[in-house]
Amino acid sequence: MVTMTLPDWLASCRDLMRGKAGPAQQQAVLRQLVWPLLGILLFLLLWHWAARNIQTSLGQFPGPATVWEQTQALYQEHREARQREVAFHERQEKYIETRLAQQPDWQPVRRDYTGAPTFFDQIGTSLITVMSGFLLASALAIPLGIVVGLSAGLHAAVNPLIQIFKPVSPLAWLPLVTMVVSAVYTSGDPWIAKSFLNSMFTVTLCCLWPTLLNTAVGVTSVSSDLINVSRVLRLNAFEHVRRIVLPSALPMMFTGLRLSLGVAWMVLIAAEMLAQNPGLGKFVWDEFQNGSSQSLGRIMVAVLVIGLIGFLLDRLMLALQRFLVWDKSAARR
Amino acid sequence: MTALLELSNVGMAFDTPTGRFEALKDVNLKIAAGEFVSLIGHSGCGKSTVLNIVAGLLRATDGGVILDRREVSEPGPERAVVFQNHSLLPWLTAFENVELAVRQVFRKQKSKKEMRDWVAHNLELVHMGHAMDKTPREISGGMKQRVGIARALAMQPRVLLMDEPFGALDALTRAHLQDSLMAIHAQLGTTVIMITHDVDEAVLLSDRIMMMSNGPSATIGEVLPVTLPRPRDRVALADDPGYHRCRQKVLRFLYEKQRKVTPLSGRQEPAPSCLTGTDAPPRGRG
Ligand SMILES: Nc1ncnc2c1ncn2[C@@H]1O[C@H](COP(=O)(O)OP(=O)(O)OP(=O)(O)O)[C@@H](O)[C@H]1O
Ligand SMILES: [Mg+2]
Numbered sequence: 131m132v133t134m135t136l137p138d139w140l141a142s143c144r145d146l147m148r149g150k151a152g153p154a155q156q157q158a159v160l161r162q163l164v165w166p167l168l169g170i171l172l173f174l175l176l177w178h179w180a181a182r183n184i185q186t187s188l189g190q191f192p193g194p195a196t197v198w199e200q201t202q203a204l205y206q207e208h209r210e211a212r213q214r215e216v217a218f219h220e221r222q223e224k225y226i227e228t229r230l231a232q233q234p235d236w237q238p239v240r241r242d243y244t245g246a247p248t249f250f251d252q253i254g255t256s257l258i259t260v261m262s263g264f265l266l267a268s269a270l271a272i273p274l275g276i277v278v279g280l281s282a283g284l285h286a287a288v289n290p291l292i293q294i295f296k297p298v299s300p301l302a303w304l305p306l307v308t309m310v311v312s313a314v315y316t317s318g319d320p321w322i323a324k325s326f327l328n329s330m331f332t333v334t335l336c337c338l339w340p341t342l343l344n345t346a347v348g349v350t351s352v353s354s355d356l357i358n359v360s361r362v363l364r365l366n367a368f369e370h371v372r373r374i375v376l377p378s379a380l381p382m383m384f385t386g387l388r389l390s391l392g393v394a395w396m397v398l399i400a401a402e403m404l405a406q407n408p409g410l411g412k413f414v415w416d417e418f419q420n421g422s423s424q425s426l427g428r429i430m431v432a433v434l435v436i437g438l439i440g441f442l443l444d445r446l447m448l449a450l451q452r453f454l455v456w457d458k459s460a461a462r463r
Numbered sequence: 464m465t466a467l468l469e470l471s472n473v474g475m476a477f478d479t480p481t482g483r484f485e486a487l488k489d490v491n492l493k494i495a496a497g498e499f500v501s502l503i504g505h506s507g508c509g510k511s512t513v514l515n516i517v518a519g520l521l522r523a524t525d526g527g528v529i530l531d532r533r534e535v536s537e538p539g540p541e542r543a544v545v546f547q548n549h550s551l552l553p554w555l556t557a558f559e560n561v562e563l564a565v566r567q568v569f570r571k572q573k574s575k576k577e578m579r580d581w582v583a584h585n586l587e588l589v590h591m592g593h594a595m596d597k598t599p600r601e602i603s604g605g606m607k608q609r610v611g612i613a614r615a616l617a618m619q620p621r622v623l624l625m626d627e628p629f630g631a632l633d634a635l636t637r638a639h640l641q642d643s644l645m646a647i648h649a650q651l652g653t654t655v656i657m658i659t660h661d662v663d664e665a666v667l668l669s670d671r672i673m674m675m676s677n678g679p680s681a682t683i684g685e686v687l688p689v690t691l692p693r694p695r696d697r698v699a700l701a702d703d704p705g706y707h708r709c710r711q712k713v714l715r716f717l718y719e720k721q722r723k724v725t726p727l728s729g730r731q732e733p734a735p736s737c738l739t740g741t742d743a744p745p746r747g748r749g
Contacts, residue, residue, distance in 0.1 A: 355546055358546070359552070361537075362518065362520075362538045363540060364538070365567065373563060374552070377554045380554075456553060456554035
């Protein structure tokens with residue numbers, strides 16, 4: 131059964147309002163709500179002040195107010211684009227209907243709407259890409275990490291490779307990935323966009339390593355006492371991995387997965403910018419090239435959204451970790 | 464008497480960076496079914512090594528171990544081990560920890576329900592029936608050790624091997640568990656080999672005490688049969704001259720004949736740790 135619990139600070143607020151809060155809870159509200167809000171407020175003030183003092187060739191650096199305006203403008207554009215799309219489909223259906231009435235043997239051709247993606251479309255694209263790349267990386271890295279962790283020889287063999295590939299920047303992988311994808315994936319009417327595959331594989335290649343390394347370390351550091359238990363019980367290899375190794379390595383594995391997801395998100399934005407692949411990175415790049423007076427404000431919106439999404443992704447992993455991992459202390463960071 | 468378990472001329476040499484280290488030499492030991500034997504000796508003499516060889520976790524470099532007329536070559540549930548630091552799987556509850564062992568041993572013989580009942584029965588035996596659904600981190604050290612014993616007993620081992628099972632516990636908890644263990648031994652007649660640092664514990668529980676000489680090339684120096692009648696009561700024994708004679712003999716062996724003159728490099732042991740009844744300082748097992 132899933133029980134819903136209020137976040138600590140919300141519970142503390144509730145108690146505070148009911149007049150039940152002790153000093154400890156007042157402390158908690160202070161620490162978890164008041165101080166963070168003060169920090170954000172101070173940051174906004176500083177930002178506002180600094181923005182007024184920076185003049186660029188595209189006008190004044192965007193302050194909080196400009197960014198808020200642009201956020202609303204982007205949302206408005208998104209709504210309008212959606213309405214245009216609906217209108218387009220209505221028109222198309224009406225046209226097909228009238229034409230079929232005149233000419234019943236006509237085969238209707240329905241076209242997709244091809245408006246430019248909005249900011250929110252780009253967010254969606256980026257999220258799908260990062261998740262695909264991350265999931266593919268995890269699906270490769272976890273089993274590989276377990277195998278590498280179990281065999282000391284394999285560990286020694288693979289370790290130098292990992293150490294060399296781990297620090298490679300996504301920008302270096304990108305051209306290679308692009309060329310390989312074009313060479314291998316040559317269907318005339320691609321079911322999945324090549325640009326999506328390029329971004330995804332680049333993300334995969336870059337975020338493979340933290341999960342791989344941490345899983346391997348987690349597996350190697352299984353307590354020798356538990357291994358002895360497994361030997362006395364004569365667990366077979368599969369049961370040994372399932373009952374002893376995996377649960378032991380799970381906390382480390384999740385540390386790796388969280389790192390990987392962070393890397394994946396960073397890498398994706400860079401790759402999208404460089405390769406002009408659809409997503410938030412492309413949005414930023416397009417605005418930069420566009421160079422209108424609104425561009426800097428819009429880029430700033432994108433920057434904040436990128437940060438926010440990165441934060442939320444990390445929280446998501448943390449929640450998953452808390453849910454799955456027996457060692458609650460490992461998930462408390 | 465035919466021995467259930469027999470060690471003949473067991474020797475163990477480790478390859479270390481500084482050369483070959485002969486830990487055990489010519490260890491001979493015969494244990495009858497139902498016997499309670501304890502191994503006592505100074506820290507580092509090779510007690511754990513002997514136990515691990517019997518368990519099959521280590522392979523002797525010389526000689527061999529025979530259990531039920533069959534040579535021991537690998538670990539197995541018929542030689543269940545109670546580890547010093549409980550070694551419960553922290554992600555499983557007490558019940559699930561025992562269940563894992565039971566499923567592994569009785570998969571083919573018992574139905575699901577029989578297995579569950581057997582798990583519960585063994586936890587009741589060590590008085591852990593009330594905390595079956597707690598995870599190891601929710602229970603005390605003594606309770607963890609009880610679960611560890613329940614897990615080992617649930618395998619219905621031919622020999623129960625215990626490596627300083629109560630070493631990490633406080634004196635009161637230890638006394639409690641010793642009484643439980645005596646009761647279980649009386650009830651089930653399990654054959655037990657137990658390592659201990661505690662002279663009182665050895666005398667109270669054992670049928671025979673194997674006293675090991677100091678390493679390198681350690682071996683069983685003397686064997687002391689403890690003929691005190693069972694059931695034994697720790698309070699009554701406090702004034703029993705027979706009990707004191709046994710204690711005296713063990714102490715004399717440890718602190719006169721096998722006195723540690725030069726502590727092994729890097730591991731300074733305060734010699735009288737056994738005398739006080741408290742345990743020797745913790746150190747990694749071999
Ligand atoms: N894997 C190993 N490699 C090298 N030397 C070892 C190894 N295992 C044990 N030894 C050595 O063998 C000797 C006996 O070790 P063992 O752990 O059996 O002692 P012990 O009597 O159990 O000590 P304690 O009472 O402190 O647990 C020690 O000198 C130890 O250093
Ligand atoms: Mg030992």
